[in-house]
Amino acid sequence: MPDKAAQKQRGSRPSIRDVARRAGVSPGCVSNVINGRRKLDDPIGRAVLQAVRDLGYRRNTMASNLRRSQSRIIGLVIPDFENPFFAELVAKLEHRAEATNYRIVATSSREDADIEAREIDELVGWRVAGVFVIPSLYSRAAELVEASETPFVFLDRIQQNAATDGVGVDNAAASAALMQKLFDAGHRRIVVAYLGDGIANVAERLDGVRAAVNAHAAKVLVDYVPTGDSIEGARAALAAYLDENPPPDAVFCLFNTATLAAYGLLQERGHVIGKDTALAGFDDSAWMAHVHPPVAAIVQPTEEIARVAWERLLARIEGGDTPSETIRINCRLEARESLGPLAEPAGASSRTGA
């Protein structure tokens, strides 16, 4: 039962002084008790703890952090909470945070470079221990961050040549491997849905596709359809393609909203997925594993990304002056039935270093 009367001012929370006064000791002594720098089982210790309980005292984190000039908070700026891949990454990073006694505060830039810049500024203002950034489209984060004292690690949409730390996946290799899988399954007419708009990420995936096509000896026919980033846009772009071209053997979508658009569109037009037409997408989602037939996906190993990124950031926080580096992690292919009749039994999932 907090005893409001003992506080100096009504409406404001009790401070360490109020506790000290009530316990009949000095503020410094209270601080020692609270932070365990003093044994608690004597009269003074007990009196302090009792006063803390009586007043409902909670330490003011801002004052505490200000004094010791450190915080155990890691900022996280992502483009969008509603993208399941980002959400999964947030969850995995939180898990790492818990294990190392840090905590994550997450904010989103809503794919807006200005908002992103503001969020980063704000986090730096809070003197967080470090920051993870998944850059927005047209992000200026990399430049903003170069001069900063605060350690930054970029995730997912990273630039190979940047003077910052980055952790992402090997997009090109994964895409190339998937294309090879489609070739092996006998697919020859393949449609690739790409963004058509500058995320480094998707551009790398496209490069991987092109590399696989060039490397493949036999004749294949690959069409590239730019879709924009909304589901509706992707659906419209793919519909227009299907209207004017013979039906493809396979559709490969380079990002997750396009995969959903393609799935619905093929269903609607009566293509039997995994039989008439194969379907695969970059990025996994819950629905892809659970519809019938399940849709094959290139899975970004978020757990591993989170682990590696966390290591990197911690190293920076603890003052490692190692040069910045870009780390690439291999994707995993969930070769589900939507791929169509493969040499290996349908439905078996194989692990492939990308």
Next chain:
Amino acid sequence: MPDKAAQKQRGSRPSIRDVARRAGVSPGCVSNVINGRRKLDDPIGRAVLQAVRDLGYRRNTMASNLRRSQSRIIGLVIPDFENPFFAELVAKLEHRAEATNYRIVATSSREDADIEAREIDELVGWRVAGVFVIPSLYSRAAELVEASETPFVFLDRIQQNAATDGVGVDNAAASAALMQKLFDAGHRRIVVAYLGDGIANVAERLDGVRAAVNAHAAKVLVDYVPTGDSIEGARAALAAYLDENPPPDAVFCLFNTATLAAYGLLQERGHVIGKDTALAGFDDSAWMAHVHPPVAAIVQPTEEIARVAWERLLARIEGGDTPSETIRINCRLEARESLGPLAEPAGASSRTGA
């Protein structure tokens, strides 16, 4: 180009003193310039701004907030970033925050009451202006919060009789309306997938279903299948039901993972959705609108929930001593084709106050 040499100590960020020294003025004066309490277009103003740029000065938010004893941060504790409904709510709340010059920091409890308690404690320690909580399963948040100075508003999983502010939807009415819709479409054998586990939320939905069944004159046969909260669990439970019972006319899932499980299972077993078997779910997801046929959903209007909740929290922050209240918002029904042959043309979506 930050001039490190001018700072007192290497490695630490410049303080307002460093700026003042460099500009040849007092710290108070710098503060005035930075916060716009002084016109900037005279020599002193310019000198200060130049010094700020030279040193790469950023105001220390902790020190600033400590002194003015206020912050414009709103905490948000959700059970899980990977639940699309929560993700949408976060996004909408962030949007409100932006409009009112607050900012949101989001953390998740991973459905763990202990973690939730820690997160709340931590936010209170940061002296955030207010907190939104979507309670975890078995949450103790309501009790924790009653004594607190900090304003709290609970979202989504709210208790009618709690002594706290809460904003949620009218679960019972929405479920009842959907059941009525199924009856109207001529469905008689209906399976309802519920959680079977104590979220107030889903229990209310179940009540709504029961009420609709009781209110319906004609004979209907409704079976209730408890599913647990994982997709796999839901799939197994529904599969077991289908194995041992005649095929239902309709399946109604009271939460979103069950809807996906039911969709995949029905597809796999060759039920044609919207024809052999109707399907509907509480909570909308992207996949539901885009598969074919699209799956009907009860939509929680997150935009409106966010707006109302924000109003409520702001009122509390600004010191309104109004008694706490529980606000219910009506859901909207997206009556998509999966509902089966209705009286109204299939595919039309109708708005129904729940």
Next chain:
DNA sequence: TTTATGTTGTAAATCGTTTTTTGGGAGAAA
């Protein structure tokens, strides 16, 4: 010239902690 009025920058106090310094008392050794 004197007085009233406003402006503006400096010095100092303050926010709530933690940390360092100081000082006093207890106990042991000489």
Next chain:
DNA sequence: TTTCTCCCAAAAAACGATTTACAACATAAA
């Protein structure tokens, strides 16, 4: 008894900002 440690709590300084009180100066009015 005196001296030397050791221990522990009180007092004071510090963290980096904002804000109040105050002094200095300019300008306008009398």
